[in-house]
Amino acid sequence: MPKLVLIIISAVLVNNFILQRFLGTCPFLGVSRRVSTALGMSGAVLFVMAMASVATWLFYHYILVRFGLEYLQTIVFILVIAALVQLVELVLQKFSPALYKALGIFLPLITTNCAVLGVAVLNIQKGYNLIETTVFGVGGALGFGLAMILFSGIRERLDMADTPLPFRGTAIGLVTAGLLSLAFMGFTGLVKI
């Protein structure tokens, strides 16, 4: 149990996927203009990361290991995640139109996101069991969400601010992202895991 708590703290703060591992920076810069879209994206990532972790873990341990195909890990994970997200999108559209409306446009965006693949690969590398894998997936997505919401909140205010002309837009966005990443480095050493 303490290990699970540590995994979450590690994934959210210490080894934040975006700010420390630099995975998933594409949506981090792409859909962070408004807090509402950042929230939608984070919700979709939470959904996909948790499911992808479980699915790829099961797939790895029950199929790849069994047939000695571990070296196909990366490419198989991409395939499994992509197929899974497609399937989930179909099911959501049918059974939960409200959730589909909220997450729908973000789901295809993250099918091949490196943060999602990163979670799946790290789970195997770190030798987690199924429960730890699930917790790591959820924790990683929470960290992703935290970074997204912090960043989009800052960007919304930056839009209003009187930014010097050469810095407007992406430039100040990247500067902000760098500073945010520096700030998160303060958590280094908080948890050893």
Next chain:
Amino acid sequence: MLTAVIALGALALVAAFGLAVAARAFAVETDPRIELVEAALPGANCGACGYPGCSGLAKAIVEGKVEIGACPAGGDGVAEAVSKIMGVSYRGGGERMVAMVLCGGSDQVAGKRFLYNGVRDCSSAALIFGGDKNCRYGCLGLGTCVGICPFGAMIMLPGGLARVDPVKCTGCGKCVDACPKKIIKMVPARRAVHILCSSHDKGAVAKKACAKACIACGKCVKTAPQGAIKIEDFLAVVNYDVEIPEETAGECPMNTIVVRKEGTSDTGFLDSVAAAGGDAI
């Protein structure tokens, strides 16, 4: 090598088959007309119709919840296209309305009371003693309306006045809601004579604050046709139901009354602004 190819191929086949079955099993029946109607709508997702976006309105139109011409931004053209898709006739709606900023007090004309150094947004500037402009009714010039316009129909003049391009304006009314000073009004596009002032201050006070303010002298009321202009609380207001001859504009001692014709073209509008030294209507 061969195992890898076979294994991946098999996995891809299984996944493809599974998705194909799922797509059949979980297919959602949607009315194909929704997509067609959505394509016919302007697609700016401005929200003027009361729905969150064009797709929301398209669904409502197809389901018969709202009438064909429910898109205020699209006007008659869009309504006709939609009526063709829906197979019903469209009688034609009301007249085309465009937004207009009823203020002529640029920085040179009206001046500032103090130096505002806060967030570059009108709503926030208006919170501090009603803004930095001498005239407490005037355009604050920070361009909140320009930023919110989904059709790029608004520009900020160098003198700190927002202006609407009557050709690009679709009449969605977003700027009307966004303006903290409430000086943007919807006016019929075919009317040419406008009074560019919103100040309800008494004549002497208004004149002191702005060289182009309406001082409620009533000269235009006498010149214009009966009932076309009336003084409301120290401000001359145009009644757009009555046509006003363009000569009336020349009568105003403060040059507050202007003529803006409907046919101003896209580029012509911006050119005329530049030609007038950023002081055009």
